[in-house]
Amino acid sequence: MKKIFFEWKKITRLKVFPIFMQLTFVFVFGLFFYNHMSQDQIKVKKTEYFTELRKDVSRQLLQAEEEHKKRPSMGLSGLLHFGAELSEGLQRLIGTINSGDWRAELQTEIEVYETAIQYTIYDGAYFGVSLIDMERIIKLNEELLKRNLPKEDFDLSTQTSIFMKKVVSLVMNPVGFVMLLFVLGLIVTKEFDDNTIRQVLTLPMTRLEYMFIKFITIVSGGALWLALIFGSSYLLGELLGRAEGNIFQYPIYTSQDTFISSGKYLVEAALYSFSFMTFSVGLLLLLAYTFRNTIVTFSALLFIMAGGWLLTSYGIQNMSNPFTYQMVDQAILQTPQYFPAGIPVLGVALLALLVATIMVNRKRGM
Template identity: 35%
Template sequence: MRLLLFEMKKMTRTRLLFFLAAGTLLLIGAIFIRNVLQQDMVTAEKVESFSNHLQDVSSQNRTDLMMMEDEPSDELELRLNKGLDLQDKLNELIDSISKGLREDELQGEIEVSRSAIAYKDARGRYTMSHADLEDTIRLNEQLLALGLPKEDPDRSNQPPLFMKQMMVLVLNPVGYTVLFLLLGISITREFEDRNMRMVYAFPVPRWRVVLVKFTSLLLVAMAWLVYFLLLSYLLPTLVMETREQIFDYPLLLTSGELMRVGSYINEAVLYSAGTLFFAAAMVTLIGFGFRQTIVSSVIITALFTGGWMLARNGMDVFLNPFTYVSGNQVILSQPAFYPGGILVLLIVSIVLLFAAMWSNQRRGVAK
């Protein structure tokens, strides 16, 4: 216990933790301010998007009308009727968005999507696919049932959606690599500065030294995760008016099913904690194995990058621990992996930790 307190004291006295905390605060604050400033832009982009759809449909309707005058047909008449109906609904939807009528906007988007499906079935051109239109209908119907307006998931200031945005932005292979490159220095510096000789002089087994180092890394990483999550939640909560039932806001999975954002956050937090456990064990093994900052940093970066690339290219299998480093991806595309994936992370972490303790038991301080 004294050795662990000694390690924690050394880590808390470094400027690293201060810069990590300050950098996290600045990042979250900057993204929040950016979201606040871009709310009007969200509305403008919606109007522009549906105006482009309206322009395409109107152009096709004019063409179909001229073709009907020259050579009428039942197929052409059907498409023209569906196109004119879609044109009217798009005009109504754009008007609702411009006036800020959130409920009318949701209902109007449902009607536009249904009309667009009928228009596409009549061989009309509409840039959204059937699947996307059906997803829009399903999502908007759920929002109407909950009494919630539609949010831009990448620019929302509602606490759970802002938390999700920050977790996607930070809790990914790049974020974990940066975090553990910074924390891993505490191991390699001990060898490079010869301080490990003093540590090994303590009357404790060498495997315990490894375990203490791992525990200190994990505690600091977990403390940072709690700090990161609290900031992501409290900042929009204290500044913005929070809507009721916002934690029930539906998210679309890759399969087309809906998931509560509250459930998403719960899974993402558990995957993140498991990934920190796995990363701390891996960094401990690498740090004690190579004992040089530059070499260890290159290997850590290569492992996270390579593991992420494998997971992105078909190796996102259940037993691959790097599958869970991209928490957002596994939650949205592999919902069946939860909660077993967390157990995979813990088992692999324990194996890596035992490997680090066993290898250090057989080695001295000098290379």
């Protein structure tokens, strides 16, 4: 423990990590403050959105009425009937949004999209929401009504679990992990740059022990960073956010057209974040002991992480590929079938990296 505390003294002397932690908190707090100040914009945004949809329907009704006067048909009659019903429904929906009655809003939105589905059956009818999206929204609204929860704006919500999801999507990605590794990895690479690594040879410890002390120190720093992110976003949401019903039961869509509760999402996010963080620390140590230079080490790290991100971004996702999990939000929602198998995959990959680092140390020495 004394040796780990000694490594932590090195981190605090560099002052980069404490500043990084402060900036992380400022970012989370700033994001929450922005969302809090933007609550009125949620209602405005929804009102404008449905107003535009109603205008589109009204224009189509005017054209259909003119055509119906010239050439009456059953198709145009049906279009006019459901179009008028849809326009009225949209007007009611706008009214429920302005009144703040979220239950009536959810129910009215279901009715609007059910009418819109019937409306778009007719030739010449167009609605600004695809059939798939309408069916998904209906399903979501029905689920929200069952769970007695209002619909949240994923970008601007101050509801605890949804705000935490927003933070996860913005921070738990290659950019966030690389920044963390750069800040904490300096305690390894700086010793090679300053040539102070030779002093380690005089200490009463083996190379293997020294490497694991570095590993534990960096992982503990990463765990502290994760705790700050999850803890601060949770406390801000609980103390200053809006909460109604069981906030950790909010349904979130996955790529398999199923729901995952926001509470389960956050548990998986915490596990994936910690697992990928420890894996990336193992990768950092391997690169650091291989290249023994700060610039080269972090250039290689950035190249590898960016390559992994490009592969997953273009849909090349495989359960056995550890870089599939570096975009935590995407890993949970796009590949829900990989959990919990993805956790041991990262563990095995970490073990392989540590073994490779040990072999590099034995061949090249300190």
